[in-house]
Amino acid sequence: MQLPSQPGIRVSLGELIEMRHRVGEVQLFSTPARRSPLIGLHHSKLRGRGVDFDQVRAYQAGDDVRTIDWRVTARTQEPHTKLFHEERERPVFVVIEQSSRLFFGSQLCLKSVLAAQAAALFGWAALNHNDRIGGLVFSDQEHHEIKPRRSKQSLLQLLNVLVRSNQQLGCSDGRAPRETFSLALRRAREVLRPGSLVVILCDERALNDTSEQQLSLLARHTDLILLPLNDPLDHALPSAGLLRFVEGEAELELDTQDEYLRNSYRELAEARRSRWQRLAQKLGVPLLPLSTRFELVEQLRDQLHPLGARR
Known part of the structure; x- marks a missing residue:
């Protein structure tokens, strides 16, 4: 049973289906008439049965x-x-995080909503390009996998799983989250054939030694697109005096007017962003950070077509 629509907080299946009408606003996949600066890699490497x-x-x-x-x-x-x-068609596999760390946002929407919208956009774009579409949705405790198929039904199945996971956020059972990102990447390596295109939508903070290793292994046989998600408050604390943070039974109180604290927080955020940049450069893959500060299609368009966006 779906919860009532809460724009920016939770997604509905109807909202993700409607994303199909926005595919034409940003060039994600190359066509005979138009070449995408992002998915030039989509049909550039001849691998295996490709x-x-x-x-x-x-x-x-x-x-x-x-x-x-x-x-x-x-x-x-x-x-x-x-x-x-x-090969004219190719498996496109979208790995989407829907964990409690994404159930946060201070701007246009929560990070979990932004991830769901981006997954739907890439899914519809792949289907329009006659590619097979599938994916894996992972939360704090589990993951759900949809095998890539070239059918609208496969994409709708993925979107249904995504909506269910999204609407369960905020209903924590108190259990400590597992390292589900690394487990999801390992599963993707097991099921995907060489030459697949893997779209990664995860929290910016999800990158650690284990997940970086899994991404490096995945990049050996597939093409990756990295889309780490962030919120402005992930990068800088406001000067708002004492703030109390609560997670389960744990509480933390911070004095956000402490300049040393705010600088340290900003440095940690910069270190996270730099790590993603180094990884993308090492693997030779596109890096498209997404922020809750901007509308999804606009920021994708600005990153993929910066000159056209300025014009």
Whole structure:
């Protein structure tokens, strides 16, 4: 049973379905007429079964001798070579966090809502591109996996799981959260075939030694897009005097007018952002941080098409 619609706080299935109308506002996947600066990688690497036989033509200087079609060559008495094209469809797998650390936001929406909206946008874009779409939704205690298929039903199944996980946030049972991000990444490595495109939507604070190792292993055989989520309060404390934070039975009181405390907090945030940047550079993958401060499509468009956005 779905809870009443609470825009910015919880998502509904209808809201995620409506994201399909916004796919055309930002170029996520390349088309014959328009090439996306992000998903140039989407069809750039020939891996494993990622190529299909196309046709045979007469051998030309510079052709790879390993692609010579010896049967046609023997029949025609002239060398012929096989031509291949990249597989037209590809598994797109969206890993989406819906844990308690995302149930927070001080601006337009909660981070959990932003993650759900981004997952839906990439899902509809992949389906429009005739790719197979699936994913994995993970929370504090569990994960739910949808096998990639090229069907609207597969995407709706993923969105349904995402909505259920999102609406359960805020109903903590008091148990300590597990390291579900690393477990989700390990599961993705187990089920995905080489050449898949993996979209990672997680809290900026989710990156640690274990998850970084899993992302590095995942990047060996798949293409990654990293979208860590943040809120302005993750990066800087306001000067608001004494603030009390409560989580379960634990309480913490901070004096936000303490300059040393505020500087230390800001330095920790900067260290997190720098770590994501170093990882993306090391793996050679796109990094698109998302903030609750800005509307989703606008910030994606600004990051992917900065010159066009300025114009």
